[in-house]
Amino acid sequence: MPGRLSTGALVVALDFDAEAERMQYEKVSGEGPQSGWVSTSFKGKELLVLVDEDVSTEDASTDEHASTEGTSVMDPAEREELAMQVYCLRFGEATEEEVESSKVPLQEEANESVEEVICPEIEQAEVASLDLESAEDMAQIVLRELKQKxxxxxxxVAEEKQATREEYDIGWKAERIPRNDSIAERLSCDLPQGMCCLVFNEESNSVNVASTIEPSAAINLEYLSTALxxxxxxxxxxxxxxDPVDAGSEFYDPKRSMQVKRxxxxxxxxxxxxxxxxQSDYHLKELSMGEYEQPVVGMKSCHEFSNTEGPEWSAREWFVVRKAEVQMSGDNVLMPSVKMGVEAREQIIGENGLEDVRTTKPNHPLVKYAEMFTHNFDLIAERKSVVFHLRELAKASVMAKFLIESGVELDEAWFNMAAEETEACCLEIPQLWNDRSQTQIRVQDGRIADDNFGTTGHSLYGGVQFGLDKFQLSG
Structure with missing residues (x-):
């Protein structure tokens, strides 16, 4: 900067005003005025670094007299870089506005050149140790900046995903829950608690709707009608x-490609x-990828099981029914029961797009997450409404299978209780994706030797496949 000493300039002190904290100097090397006055501190922080060298203005003209025996020589460019690094430590990085304002001296006095040497001090530190400490500190600064970015x-990304959820109507809402009240009215059944059950009539080989306060016996009539x-x-x-729309295409990109609801x-x-x-399938993907806090303490997202530096992977996970049965109480109430879980399978891109691998390793991150979700399924269902209602649909599907296979007499009304179909919204939606960033900086011999920056992407697919055919439910 014209009229001001450059960062890293080497000067000799001629006079010192302790009260004003200013020093008269004569320049040895570097850019800036040959002589003048400089401030020695700013906001309580020292601006000068003391160099243990016997230097004079006569020595400055030749390199061989730049240092005394036993004192390490630092190249002016290195000294300037070091001074700037330590300056950043003391004062932070200057913005463009701060740089412009720094061009104006804090004080202007007639016939005096008021200069500032932006060269922080580590008192009596040898140059070698200063270099090492500065490099390590600079590495910390870089990491902090990267963390902020x-x-x-x-x-x-969170804002973009929230906008996508709103645009494509993603997310479970209370108004999506089908109620039993309107259907019960058509069946002339009073439901004071809003819950109902099915009672088997042995004489007519039929079922009737009755009110209940027992959750294990309750059935959602709209889910049941559709399942029937x-x-x-x-x-x-x-x-x-x-499913991904174009997983087999050369233009496939998990961040931009669409996926279709099937x-x-x-x-x-x-x-x-x-x-x-x-909604339940999509929310499972969100929980798996850590988009939300896990519903049970101790659960981890699949990314927390992943090696940050590991390869990218694609996998699918399915809601499944692991156990299903229909019991009948002493008063002929039919009670469907299910044990649900999540299964995971790694996928690769083959000739026909994404294909399941023959064997998924038990230590695969998504397999581990599926096991934890399965272990806590009933607790999660009590805390996540959409998972609860998926389980209710599974119960209704089990009941429908039992009634049909048992040959129970059902009026046509049982198949028409569900609300009329509405126009499907957004059969194609953007893919749910997640990037993990990782950074590593290595300091060696007082310098930042190398750094490693990268991201790892993971993609999830799947759905809901109850798989009730393996259960024998008829009485």
């Missing part, structure tokens, strides 16, 4: 999956059953 990146229709028409239970049968799109299938 990473937090800013995460905030930006699927069982009658398709001889199966409802199924759902979220319902089986297809007419489930736009029904309350289709909605709970999609």
């Amino acid at each position: 990473e937090e800013e990146r995460k905030q930006k 229709e699927v069982r009658r028409r398709e001889n199966r239970e409802p199924l759902f999956s979220l 319902f089986e049968p297809a007419w489930l799109a736009g029904t309350s059953v289709g909605e709970v299938l999609f």
Whole structure:
């Protein structure tokens, strides 16, 4: 900077004003005025570093007299770099506004050149140790800056994902829950607690709806009606999956490619059953990837099981029914029961797009997460409404299978209790993705030897596949 000593300039003290904290100097090397006065401190912080060298203005003209025996020589460029590094430690990085304001002297006195040497002090420290400590401190500064940038990146990504959720109507809401009240009115059944059960009539080989306060016996009539229709028409239970649209394409990008909602049968799109299938599956992916706090203390996201420097991977996870049965109480109340869990399978891109690998290692991050989710499933269902209602749908599907296979007489009204189908919203949605950033800085011999910056991406797919065909439920 014209009219001001450059960072790292070497000067000799000629006079010192202790009260004003100013020093008269004569320049030995570096850029700036040959002589003048400089401030020795700023805001309580020393601006000068003492160098243990016997230097004079006569020595400055030749390199061989730049230092005395036993004192290490530092190149002016290195000294300037070191001074700037330590300056950053003391005062932080200057913004453009601060740089502009720093061009104006704090005090201006007539016939005096008031200069500041921006060269922080570590008193009586040898140059070698100063270099080492500064490099380590600079590494810490770099890491702090990277951490701040990473937090800013995460905030930006979170805002983008929230905008996507709103645009594509993602997220479970109370108004999505189908109520029994309206259906019970059509069946002339009073439900003071809003819950109902099915009572088997042996004489007529039929079932009736009755009020109940027992959650284990309760059944959602709309879920049951839809499950009965699927069982009658398709001889199966409802199924759902979220699949990548172009996983086999060379243009496939998990951050930009879309994924499609696949319902089986297809007419489930736009029904309350289709909605709970999609919302529960999507929320499972969000929990798996750590988008939200885990519902049970001690649970970890699949990323916390992953090696940060490990390879990128794709996998799928499914809600499944591990155990299913229908019991009948002494007063002929039918009580469906299910034990649910999550299964995970690693995937690779093959000839036909994403394909399951033959064997998924038990230490795969998603397998570990699936095991923890399965272990805590019932507790999670009590804390997550969308998981609770998926379990209610599973109970209704088990009941539908039992009624159809047992040959119970069912009026046509049982198949038409569900609300009318609405137009399906957004059958294609953006992929749920997550990047993990990792940074490593290594200091060697007082310098930043190397650094390592990178991100690792993971993609999740899957859906809901109850798999009730393996259970024999008929009485």
